[in-house]
Amino acid sequence: MRKQEVSALIIGRFQPFHNGHLEVIRNIANRCDRLIVGIGSAQLSHTFDNPFTAGERHLMISRALHDDGMEDFFLVPMVDINRYAIWVAHVQSLVPPFQDVYTNNPLTRRLFEEAGYNVCSAPLFNREIYSGTEIRRRIVNKKEWEHLVPKGVSETIYEVHGDQRLQDITKNHSYEVTI
Ligand code: NAP
Secondary structure (H helix, E strand, O other): OOOOOOEEEEEEOOOOOOHHHHHHHHHHHHOOOEEEEEEOOOOOOOOOOOOOOHHHHHHHHHHHHHHOOOOOEEEEEOOOOOOHHHHHHHHHHHOOOOOEEEOOOHHHHHHHHHOOOEEEOOOOOOOOOOOHHHHHHHHHOOOOOHHHOOHHHHHHHHHOOHHHHHHHHOOOOOOOOOO
16 A cells, blocks of 8 residues: 655746745655645736746746656646635645645635645745746846746747747836846
8 A cells, every 4th residue: 555645735826937936846845745736827828917828837837847856746727716615626626635735825825724724834935036027027128037937937938939928918018127
């Protein structure tokens, strides 16, 4: 019989997946046998807040985790259902069984605790530098951003012309770079 393994779940939108997310995931991977990464708001793409499709984010994250030496993980796209009372059941229906949930979002914490899960904090590493919003602003403003994400992420963004997409869809708006 297999020994009891601990699976941990972390959910984010990863727009895009950056070095701060990677550091959080490395820490979680050290504390569990199997990692499940939920790619949240999977239905959204082609906006400033959510420029990349679920498939593109899947490719970015899988490349970044493989390049980092990780093998035992599941990446699961999750469409929002916007009914908080049944959201945990929705997540359960999509992913392999898990025991621990890592989140910093108070609502997500609350929903999983009410469902009886062990919920742990997962603060983002170097938040002043690693921020999805800031990376998107930098792409829009054609400032350097590649050093803020794993190589597999910048490669994916260039492959799908994600930089040009962000610049096109924000043409009539201004997004100031802050760092
Ligand atoms: P999120 O949308 O990925 O992140 C929201 C904000 O928190 C972003 O500014 C993000 O920064 C930041 N953040 C992410 N991880 C962090 C961390 N470990 N420490 C500090 N800040 C962090 O994540 P979320 O709000 O937790 O939501 C996850 C997904 O679950 C979303 O797709 C959401 O729609 C979904 N959800 C759905 C329902 C429902 O449909 N009923 C209910 C709850 C949650 P970055 O931009 O740098 O990542």
